[in-house]
Amino acid sequence: MDAAKPSPRPVVAVIGGGQLARMMQESAIALGIELRALVEATNGSAGQVIVNAPAGAPTDINTLAQIIAEADVLTFEHEHIPGETFDACAEQLPIHPHRDALLYAQDKLAMRARLTELDIPCPAWARIDTPEDLHAFGETHGWPIIVKTPRGGYDGRGVRLVNDATGANDWLAVGGPLLAEARVPFTGEVAALLARRPSGEVRSWPVAQTEQKDGVCAVVTAPAPNLTEELAQQAQDIAATIARKLDVTGVLAVEMFVAPGEDGQPRLLVNELAMRPHNSGHWTIDGAVTSQFEQHLRAVLDLPLGDTAMRTPVAVMVNLLGSAHEDPSCGLAAAMQAAPAAKIHLYGKEVRPGRKLGHVTVCSDSLEWSRTTAHSALDALAGVQERP
Numbered sequence: 001m002d003a004a005k006p007s008p009r010p011v012v013a014v015i016g017g018g019q020l021a022r023m024m025q026e027s028a029i030a031l032g033i034e035l036r037a038l039v040e041a042t043n044g045s046a047g048q049v050i051v052n053a054p055a056g057a058p059t060d061i062n063t064l065a066q067i068i069a070e071a072d073v074l075t076f077e078h079e080h081i082p083g084e085t086f087d088a089c090a091e092q093l094p095i096h097p098h099r100d101a102l103l104y105a106q107d108k109l110a111m112r113a114r115l116t117e118l119d120i121p122c123p124a125w126a127r128i129d130t131p132e133d134l135h136a137f138g139e140t141h142g143w144p145i146i147v148k149t150p151r152g153g154y155d156g157r158g159v160r161l162v163n164d165a166t167g168a169n170d171w172l173a174v175g176g177p178l179l180a181e182a183r184v185p186f187t188g189e190v191a192a193l194l195a196r197r198p199s200g201e202v203r204s205w206p207v208a209q210t211e212q213k214d215g216v217c218a219v220v221t222a223p224a225p226n227l228t229e230e231l232a233q234q235a236q237d238i239a240a241t242i243a244r245k246l247d248v249t250g251v252l253a254v255e256m257f258v259a260p261g262e263d264g265q266p267r268l269l270v271n272e273l274a275m276r277p278h279n280s281g282h283w284t285i286d287g288a289v290t291s292q293f294e295q296h297l298r299a300v301l302d303l304p305l306g307d308t309a310m311r312t313p314v315a316v317m318v319n320l321l322g323s324a325h326e327d328p329s330c331g332l333a334a335a336m337q338a339a340p341a342a343k344i345h346l347y348g349k350e351v352r353p354g355r356k357l358g359h360v361t362v363c364s365d366s367l368e369w370s371r372t373t374a375h376s377a378l379d380a381l382a383g384v385q386e387r388p
């Protein structure tokens with residue numbers, strides 16, 4: 001940029017005002033980085049803790065200009081970034097991840113096509129434009145099948161189990177293609193998390209196991225307890241290949257199914273990609289030498305990446321999905337009393353049923369103890385009297 005910055009301090013602009021930007025701020029403070037955010041609401045999760053956080057949509061170019069002025073890099077805490085935002089910013093500062101890479105986290109059809117080209121293992125899939133296409137896919141791969149909207153879905157939204165050719169008629173009537181996938185008889189789900197900087201350095205965290213509740217991540221365990229060393233290495237290799245081939249910069253999360261192969265041995269199938277800090281990596285805040293949020297800032301600024309080793313043998317992270325309290329902070333005392341070893345992270349969000357309001361992480365040398373302790377704290381924050 002032509003204008004000199006008033007300070008040598010790094011400046012990172014981020015689009016999005018949710019809990020990911022909020023937690024990014026914690027690492028920015030520690031590193032002396034100025035974080036600016038374009039948020040949905042100034043009283044939202046990130047707006048409460050970031051000083052320079054004007055409210056506006058990603059298409060609000062005038063407001064966007066406020067956070068990118070004299071910034072070193074622009075990044076995101078979600079994938080819903082329109083093309084005009086890239087057009088407005090591309091000549092003013094670096095953008096990580098860049099537009100061509102982010103496409104594969106925005107558009108599931110594009111992602112499936114590209115991964116298939118790269119021989120990355122995925123569920124059987126097809127583009128669906130008509131009920132006849134859906135019928136043909138279902139007859140070939142067996143009902144029921146999974147149907148997804150290519151764009152905009154998250155936390156189970158935009159995903160549907162379909163039993164016949166009419167099961168997605170309402171989506172098809174709106175227009176645009178759909179993604180059909182064969183239903184995978186998986187035995188588990190894992191997430192391979194890594195970071196890659198523009199100069200090419202890649203560092204991976206231990207592969208974590210994820211557990212879902214109503215399509216939303218509920219529990220994450222690192223390292224994945226039921227994954228062999230060989231499969232864990234395969235998962236990391238798959239994620240690293242995707243990062244390099246798609247030229248991903250910043251944090252990349254690759255969610256995978258563990259499913260039985262034709263030979264009866266377990267195999268990995270890529271389910272989703274996220275090019276940003278991810279729910280499956282929240283355990284790294286307390287459980288790894290370098291958290292995913294610090295690493296993302298390092299990566300997008302093209303700084304040397306940090307150590308990704310675990311601090312303890314086991315880390316268990318549980319999500320707080322809704323609460324009976326008016327605010328989950330009402331349960332802090334009880335949570336601290338029940339689980340002194342638990343690390344509690346609340347997002348400053350208004351309580352709604354099933355909403356991600358925070359998470360709890362417990363790190364130790366015992367999987368069972370970490371899990372039990374984490375749930376004890378979680379129950380107090382959720383206002384649960386007894387766990388069945």
